[in-house]
Amino acid sequence: MIITLASYKGGAGKTTSAVHLAAYFQTLAPTLLLDGDKTKNALNWSQRGKGFSFRVAPVDQAARLAKNYEHIVIDTGQRPDAADLKEAVDACDLLIIPATPSPLDTDGLIQTVLALKKIGTDSFRVLLTKVPPPPERDALELRKLLEDEGVSIFKGEIPRLKAFEKAAGAGEIVQQTNDRNATRAWDSYMAVGKELM
Amino acid sequence: MIITLASYKGGAGKTTSAVHLAAYFQTLAPTLLLDGDKTKNALNWSQRGKGFSFRVAPVDQAARLAKNYEHIVIDTGQRPDAADLKEAVDACDLLIIPATPSPLDTDGLIQTVLALKKIGTDSFRVLLTKVPPPPERDALELRKLLEDEGVSIFKGEIPRLKAFEKAAGAGEIVQQTNDRNATRAWDSYMAVGKELM
């Protein structure tokens, strides 16, 4: 299975999602994470600690490495344009668009996603990330908005937790991090992974 | 005075900073905000509400409009590369790099900023944004790190407040928003603006 992550907007937790979904797939079968972002955050992350259980490589090495892995997760850059997203969609089985609930970007996100639907692609899903705790309701509203528009969206959502940043800083998967909320953080990505199967 | 905002990473509050700094300058002299981001967030923001006290226009109209304004704020896109930033720096009096304290991006930010210094430019400053409330210390640590490296950084910093998102959603300046923390949010940008004068 080939999964691509591309965000409409930067700072939406794209790399974090790529890393943890790769970690989840690795529990099922050999998995490769291809870092296609200019900032090479996924690679840096993996090199900062003791290494991940799965292989991480720059996207250029896709051709060389792909045949050895059952699952491939591609972390690609920010793609604000529907046409850009269409390209990414065509190259994978499923495109995941991580999105933070933020009124500033809601408009653009909706428009882009609808444009994507109009182009004729349905093989993409939105993942709500960095969701603040209740009683904040922006995530709920964004979810409702997308559902009303018929956009596919993961039921699971990723809470805004320091544990993720700790993990990134330490070069670890959030599961391995010393944080009270580590398991909850990991569970949130596990739930998303299970939705994928 | 021409000020450009360019972020190393998306989602750092670049547009929010551009809008509110433009609002601050407008209190001093006629100000123009040029939106150079692909997502045209600043333009959308201004069109969502009753309009701003300052003029907002796409960056293409720079040549036509520039002569009528005392201050110009340019909201440009994400520029992860030091060379990209150098270009932006050369076209303005001061480049402001909004940055969120996040371990994931700290490394890349530092490297980019140091590369910028090595190239020979000093006319840029880092602005810490979306700073979580104490007792979180990531902002303090990032600040110390940058100061130790001799990077210019604003003393003022922008707290992570819902008021900013409310304002963006309503198409307003945060000052005008109905929120408990609206004045504090506005004061944080006022302080940054005063540092600039």
Next chain:
Amino acid sequence: MIITLASYKGGAGKTTSAVHLAAYFQTLAPTLLLDGDKTKNALNWSQRGKGFSFRVAPVDQAARLAKNYEHIVIDTGQRPDAADLKEAVDACDLLIIPATPSPLDTDGLIQTVLALKKIGTDSFRVLLTKVPPPPERDALELRKLLEDEGVSIFKGEIPRLKAFEKAAGAGEIVQQTNDRNATRAWDSYMAVGKELM
């Protein structure tokens, strides 16, 4: 069902009524709101926020869109003349005339409505809007006056609440607005909608 809103006098809450009745019908079946007012307030309203759950379009697009919708609400302009109203009545199943209780306009409203009855139309109803709180009794008196004249009038009436203006400013339905009286405001239109069925 095709419902037209036309007011004898401007500022009677015609657009507000059109928007909220359309929102009510949308809860029952696909609904289209046609904006036929020169000021295009309904369209602006819908574009100011995140969009409505129902479709809004200029009245010119009626022919193209009508077949896809179960209910159509038409927001037409001010029509002080009985002959003008007659035209509007003939083009729909029911004409709703929103009217504010105001001694200045009572005379003209009564005369117009009676002229309309004399012409031979009964498929219109008056809706009292912007009703001030007790102990003001103008609304009661206007209602009694109209009932005595045999004019059809909605039992439900719309109170004068800031929530409606907030909603209009935010580009939302009043139900979604952050206001203490939002639900009461919405309930008042729900009651009117139920009277219609």
Next chain:
Amino acid sequence: MIITLASYKGGAGKTTSAVHLAAYFQTLAPTLLLDGDKTKNALNWSQRGKGFSFRVAPVDQAARLAKNYEHIVIDTGQRPDAADLKEAVDACDLLIIPATPSPLDTDGLIQTVLALKKIGTDSFRVLLTKVPPPPERDALELRKLLEDEGVSIFKGEIPRLKAFEKAAGAGEIVQQTNDRNATRAWDSYMAVGKELM
């Protein structure tokens, strides 16, 4: 002096303003109020009671009557279009645009007024009417908005008082009405009249 009243939106207190400004001018010199509105509200108002101290006539009689009066106030209809307003402006010394602070109409009002300015006319002023009591701040915000755009606006504003409706219902000037706030209501128009001289 020839003063015309034209509102961007109905229900803004246009007729009320015309009547009371005519009453004010009558205290200075012989004044004529021309009713050019289709609903003939000003004429009806004057005929409902004992008559006004000034002369009221349909606008068609302008040519016949004008020469006998020092001041003429013209109550014309709703004119949502800047071009319509331009016509009205050219026919008088000053155009007064009564406007109610209402988020729904703010956008349209601003655009119309700015278009009027762009056309090249400066001989018009906005009058805030039906201003709700504090702590509501919409009037303040609309005033600030207009001032920021450089639109001429009366310092005096007309409060939303029942006294005006009582007066209209009784065919009187508000000054003569039996209401606790009658003098305050009258004073508000007196202040506007003094601003005109």
Next chain:
DNA sequence: TGAGTTAGAATGGCACCACCCGTC
């Protein structure tokens, strides 16, 4: 008859509470 008082309603501002997160 006229002036002062009272009750009811709506608005905005403020304080308080519960819940959640992060650090110590």
Next chain:
DNA sequence: GACGGGTGGTGCCATTCTAACTCA
């Protein structure tokens, strides 16, 4: 486990306007 901070929800208060009532 305690503490500080942000967010949303609820409730209270001051202000204003209207109509009805009371009292001189």
